[in-house]
Amino acid sequence: xxxxxxxxxxxxxxxxxxxxxxxxxxxxxxxxxxxxxxxxxxxxxxxxxxxxxxxxxxxxxxxxxxxxxxxxxxxxxxxxxxxxxxxxxxxxxxxxxxxxxxxxxxxxxxxxxxxxxxxxxxxxxxxxxxxxxxxxxxxxxxxxxxxxxxxxxxxxxxxxxxxxxxxxxxxxxxxxxxxxxxxxxxxxxxxxxxxxxxxxxxxxxxxxxxxxxxxxxxxxxxxxxxxxxxxxxxxxxxxxxxxxxxxxxxxxxxxxx
DNA sequence: CACCAGGTGGAAC
DNA sequence: GTTCCACATGGT
Numbered sequence: 001x002x003x004x005x006x007x008x009x010x011x012x013x014x015x016x017x018x019x020x021x022x023x024x025x026x027x028x029x030x031x032x033x034x035x036x037x038x039x040x041x042x043x044x045x046x047x048x049x050x051x052x053x054x055x056x057x058x059x060x061x062x063x064x065x066x067x068x069x070x071x072x073x074x075x076x077x078x079x080x081x082x083x084x085x086x087x088x089x090x091x092x093x094x095x096x097x098x099x100x101x102x103x104x105x106x107x108x109x110x111x112x113x114x115x116x117x118x119x120x121x122x123x124x125x126x127x128x129x130x131x132x133x134x135x136x137x138x139x140x141x142x143x144x145x146x147x148x149x150x151x152x153x154x155x156x157x158x159x160x161x162x163x164x165x166x167x168x169x170x171x172x173x174x175x176x177x178x179x180x181x182x183x184x185x186x187x188x189x190x191x192x193x194x195x196x197x198x199x200x201x202x203x204x205x206x207x208x209x210x211x212x213x214x215x216x217x218x219x220x221x222x223x224x225x226x227x228x229x230x231x232x233x234x235x236x237x238x239x240x241x242x243x244x245x246x247x248x249x250x251x252x253x254x255x256x257x
Numbered sequence: 258c259a260c261c262a263g264g265t266g267g268a269a270c
Numbered sequence: 271g272t273t274c275c276a277c278a279t280g281g282t
Binding site: 245 | 261262263265
């Protein structure tokens with residue numbers, strides 16, 4: 001079975017885990033990951049994914065077919081969710097970019113998150129890549145505020161300063177336990193439980209993560225009797241979360257409040 | 258005009 | 271320990 005079949009670009013790049021990809025009129029997706037620009041479509045993805053960087057970025061190593069099979073067997077609802085969301089892969093994004101992006105995500109909507117992240121990249125780098133920790137750390141609050149960050153300006157500055165100074169060592173978190181990594185990230189102002197879980201899921205591939213935003217709180221309350229994600233879905237919790245998030249946002253699975 | 262958005266920090270119980 | 275609220279900004 002060809003694992004390329006398990007990847008749906010549109011769902012994966014537009015399900016709210018990455019903020020730098022946009023759909024072109026010809027159906028291809030263009031964006032930047034770290035400092036690498038990419039244009040990819042369903043017809044060119046085979047060739048693109050032969051490159052080891054993009055192969056890893058799109059998480060082609062993971063057995064999504066088995067994961068989907070397992071989750072869809074749990075309940076009729078999960079079967080519908082898997083069918084609807086099938087093709088989503090959890091990306092392996094750059095940790096610093098993911099950290100800053102999800103700090104920006106708090107009390108915000110996806111459209112505006114994308115706008116702000118792109119504003120940072122366009123204004124702070126020459127090649128539209130994601131700003132380095134030191135570049136961001138050297139910005140003053142007024143400059144950051146001008147990019148549309150709002151009250152999150154001080155959080156972004158705190159994150160960039162702690163990473164640039166070495167106080168927070170992002171690569172070392174690949175080897176840390178989940179709770180260790182979580183606690184480390186939460187030293188940063190603006191990083192709470194939800195944002196830490198997003199970073200660990202979308203940059204560190206930690207499937208123990210189960211980010212609880214407003215949508216997931218509705219889903220868990222209305223469909224799963226407020227049980228815990230890890231109890232329901234075990235080692236596939238993070239993946240299940242993303243399938244549910246995508247389904248909930250695009251259907252009338254749950255009602256507000 | 259209100260209300261919401263992939264929440265969090267900080268103060269007040 | 272928990273509960274409450276301000277926080278910038280743009281979209282609906």
